[in-house]
Amino acid sequence: MKAKRQVSYQWRLREVMAAHGMFTISDLVGPLAERDIKLSVSQVHRLVTGTPERLSLPVLAALCDIFDIGPGDLIATRAENVEERRTGTGSAPGIVDMAVIRPKRARIRPGE
Template identity: 65%
Template sequence: MTVKKRSVNYTWRLREIMTEHGMYQTTELVDPLHERGIYLSVSQVHRLVTGTPERLSLQVLAALCDIFGTTPADLLVTGGENVGIRKTGTTDRPRPASVAELRPTRARITTTE
């Protein structure tokens, strides 16, 4: 059995969207978020804008979409690609002719003196 392995990635475009709307400082986003019930500190907003979040609240995503009049697909561009085929251990071995062949052989412990 072969399993296709896929790698997924994403690009966080909040900084670009802000620039398109004339916002050049991360602090400019604090008040619009507060107006929508999202209370993030200045440093949290800075990390949200300048970094790529691994986790994001849907409320924050919805607020950002409302502020900029965009969709989540505009803020988060996703992609994926096949990175190779991985074989599982089930296809490499020949099938045993009988159950007796499946039994392990008894180990013998010998001492050398």
């Protein structure tokens, strides 16, 4: 049985901005617009302060061009094996042995 993998990522745009001397959201709006990425100040704010679940490739490419970096510098990824939870029955997860939990039929003997 294969071990399950859990993947996660860390969005590092704020760190990259600081390393390049950009400390406000408005510092990023102009360079994005120069690359034909039209985002409102509130959208750029969410991009910088949050961790996006979805990101368009043109925005990613523009950020890489602005800071002269690769995508791996903006997105730090991590993957690790996750142990499967053990069950009390000792069988594979999700499989229940009915013979273990089904009661046995009682026999009634006359005269005892």
